[in-house]
Amino acid sequence: MLSKSQARTFFLVGTLLFSVLFLFLTIDTVRQVPAQTRAKNITPAVARGKHLWDQNNCMGCHTLLGEGAYYAPELTKVYERRGAAWMDVFLKDPQAMFPGQRKMVKYKFSDQDRQDLIAFFKWIGEMDLNGFPPRPSRDLNAGLPAQVTPPAPPSTRADVPAPRPTTQPSSQAATRVGAAPQVAAAPAMPVKFQQLCVACHMLGGKGGRVGPALDGVGKKYNVTSLRKWLEDPQGVKPGTAMPKLPFTAQELDQMVAFLLAQK
Amino acid sequence: MKFKSQKVAYWFFAACMLLLTLQLTYGFIMAFAHMGLDGLHDYIPFNAARATHTNLLVVWLLTGFMGATHFIIPEEADRELHSVPLAYLQLVSLLVVGVVAIIGFHLNWWEGRKFLEIPRPLDYLVVVNVLLFIYNIGMTVWNGKRFTTTGIVLFMGLFSAALLYLPGMIYFTNHTFDSYFRWWVVHLWVEGVWELIMGAILAYLLIKLTGVDREVIEKWLYVIVGLTFLSGILGTGHHYYYIGTPRYWLWIGGLFSALEPLAFLGMALFAVAMYRRSGRQHPNKISLYWTVGCAIMAFVGAGFLGFAHTLPQVNMYTHGTLVTAMHGHLAFWGAYAMIVLAIITYSMPLMTGRKLWNNMPGLLAFWTSNIGMVGMTGAFAVAGIAQVYLERKLGLDFMVVQKEIEVHFFGLTLAATLFSVGITLFIYNFIKHGLPRDEMVGDQSLDAEWVEPHQAQTVSAAPAPEKSTPKTGKKAKA
Structure with missing residues (x-):
């Protein structure tokens, strides 16, 4: 049967032992963290x-x-x-x-x-x-439409493992360069489209789910309506979740042309 | 109440009640924001509400621990507090720092490190404040007529808590180091030295309420705090899985945090066993409810629910989701809030002389707040599991998932309302007790039928072997 002094010894020795172990591990961690981070x-x-x-x-x-x-x-x-x-x-x-x-x-x-x-x-x-963070096992937002213009590479790093083709998160696609040829004849996907729009919109089944998919958008709208929409979403449809994005005049032209080509 | 200076505790407890009320208010602000009702955003953005909510929790618990200490230590050391004015000064300055910090949060003034949001200049004031407290208590213990295990463990807990505040004040440019040493404060507090404080208060209450021999209870106190450190120190590793620290933390953290529930299991078994063995009925039933309830809820919330997401394979998915909030709420409630409420219900009649210990508001306060908190934990659990599945498994966008789980925050609000009703009743009872009275000094009639701790300790040698036999089984389990 455990006596009180044995219980005290258990407490003191245990605490001391594990504190020392913890300090030892901390020293090792402090040595390793710079490389790992x-x-x-x-x-x-x-x-x-x-x-x-x-x-x-x-x-x-x-x-x-x-x-x-x-x-x-x-x-x-x-x-x-x-x-x-x-x-x-x-x-x-x-x-x-x-x-x-x-x-x-x-x-x-x-x-x-x-x-x-x-x-x-x-x-x-x-x-x-x-x-960490874990890759989703089934990604509903998988991939992005391929682009013709390679973007300024946001995360081209040598140490990223090659993404698995089927379970690729949309974000990863930003690093991929033109894989699908279907838009070859159409105006090139503007860099800004790939940087901003796909966060919320899908094109070709790939992209965000906040706004409507943009497939066929060129059939529904014309140059004027698209331009007006991009310049002032709230003016066209008050309360919309669509932000007014800071495009230059040239970027706006490219964007409208690209969207019109999505028939 | 044996000594006049124990009255100081009352004012600490009154401060607790005030801070707890504010904490609940901010909890509601956040629950509504999660439902999309963020009308206060311009005045109280979510991060301000969140920092206020958690910091108030820490401050009211610490205030409660300090109050408990001021009540327990004079009795354990068998003398008056070293200095009563110092105790009041310390309480007031603590509250001033707290209020300044909270106002600062609303003005975007903070350090912005989870749980340690208090801006650096105020950190120094906290240190000074805690030093005052430690000095006052230390002198009382040092000059005391006797040294009890309960008193010493309580003092050690408070002292180490003060020491462990310091690693949180080192500045690191590397975010990983920042996190690494932030957990020294946060984890080693709540899963380490705070358990010493909690264990000591629990032991004190069990000695008082069950009449079981002090030697038996204090032996178990050692075993339990021993288990706490055995698992808790390396259990810190469960915060080091995914923050840029070496891989070995996955198995070290996993192994030792899997052992962490043992200390809480030991505590629960111990409290229940002592309750069963209590030969006589202490009239303050409510306090016994809170005491035994605390040990059990601590096991469920801190032990079991902590274990539920501590293994690295699980934590990979639950890390940084509402699952953590689920565990956090019941753990803090069970382990720390309930022990403070237990010592309040125990000490109030002794300080004020009003025997409000088995009245309906008191009983209702116990049951509604506990049922409410279990309901809140359930709501967080469902929201958290849904979030993990939709966001981490299916890869849905964060905000899309948040829309999906809004409904669970409605459930959370309902449960939180029930919980708040319980707390309101508790505070109602607290106020009804009135102020501490000098006539109560030296009046031990309320504890009259109890073996004086003094005698218990000296007499204990003879009946000890017989009394401790029923615990062999429990020891094997623990």
């Missing part, structure tokens, strides 16, 4: 981005590395999923990007701030996280 890529911009992340308590809504609150999307792979261009537009005015939806505070980020945050997310996305 690609710490050499922590530029001043990344450090400033992390500071912004903390200063604004982004973790109070989002998760990063799976840590945080559960009100807003997990951001570990956001760079890979959305790309720098989308993130830049989004961070300027988050609510404009998702009108009428769950709100994010409109922070007054400077151009530099946004670039720093994007650099921070890029660095986070490149860590070796022992397999």
Whole structure:
């Protein structure tokens, strides 16, 4: 039968032993983390981005590395999923990007701030996280339509394992370059389309599910209506979830031409 | 109440009630936001509500622990508190820091690290505050007429909690290191040294309420806190699966956090066994409910539900989803909120002399708050599992999934309403007790039929072997 002094010994010895073990493992972890997290890529911009992340308590809504609150999307792979261009537009005015939806505070980020945050997310996305986040076993949003113009590569990294063809998340497709020839004759897919539009719209069965699919959109609308819609979605249809995206005149022309070709 | 300075505890408990009420309010704000009713967004954005909700929890629990300490330590050390003015100063300054921090959250002033959102300048004030507290309690224990295991374990718990606040104040540029050492505070608090505090309060209450020999209970206290550290220290590894730390944490964290429920199981079995063995009936039934209920709910919430998503294979999918909120709510309620409410229900009649211990509001408070909290846990569980399946298995977009699970937050709100009714009744009873009275000092008639802890300790040598026999079976299980 255990006596009180034996119980005390059990407590003291156990605590001491496991504390020492924990410290030993911590020392080893501290040695390994820089390589595993690609710490050499922590530029001043990344450090400033992390500071912004903390200063604004982004973790109070989002998760990063799976840590945080559960009100807003997990951001570990956001760079890979959305790309720098989308993130830049989004961070300027988050609510404009998702009108009428769950709100994010409109922070007054400077151009530099946004670039720093994007650099921070890029660095986070490149860590070796022992397999997190898991790949969905069945991806309903699988893949993107192939593009003719290769985008500015958001995440072409040597250490990414080759994506499996069938279960590929939409985000990964951003790195693939023109695989399907069906749009070869049509106007090339604008870079901005691939950076922004597919976050919400599907084309060829691939893309987001927030807005309607864009297949056949060229049959329903003409140049004027499409242009008007892109220039002022709320003016055409008040309350729509479609944001007004910051296109230059040239980009708008390309976009309209591309959409008109989707017969 | 034996000593006059124990009255200090009342004001700590009153602060607890206030902070708890505020915490619930912010919980509702978040539940409504999850349903799409975010009308307060411009004034209280979700991250402010969230930081306020969790920080209030931490502050009210700490205030409760401090109140409990001020009540328990004089009795265990058999002397008055070292300094009563210091205790009041410490309470007031703690509240001031808390209020400033919460106002700061609403003005986007914080450090933004989950659970440690308090801005750095205020961190230093917290440190000073806790040092005051530790000094006051330490001096009381040091100059005490006797040293009991319960008193020492309680003091050690508080002292280590203060020490472990420090790793959270180191600045790292590497986000992984930041997280790694943040968990030293958060995990080693709630799954480590706080359990020491909880175990000590539990032991104190069981000694008082069941009349079982102090030696028997304190021996078990050692076994339980021993199990806590045996599993809990390396169990920190379950936070190190997927944050950019080496792979070996997957099996170390998995193995040791699988053992973590043992400490809570031990606690539950121990409380129930002591309850069964209590020869006499203590008149304060409600307090016994909260005490034994705490041990059981701690096992369910912290032990069982924690285990449910702690294995790396499962955690890969549940990490960073509402499943964590499910575990978090019942764990904090069972392990820490209930122990504070238990010591409040135990000590209030002793401080005020009003025997509101078996009245209807008290009983209803116990049952409705517990049923409400179980309901909330259920709502989080369903929402969390649906989220995991739709988002992590099927790959649906986060916001699409959130729309799908909005309905479960309606269920959550209903259960939370029930829970709030229970808490309201508890506070109603608290207020009805009135203020602590000086006539109660030295009046031990309410505990009269009990063996004085003093005597129990000295007399214990003889009957100990006989009394401890029924526990062999339990030991094997633990």
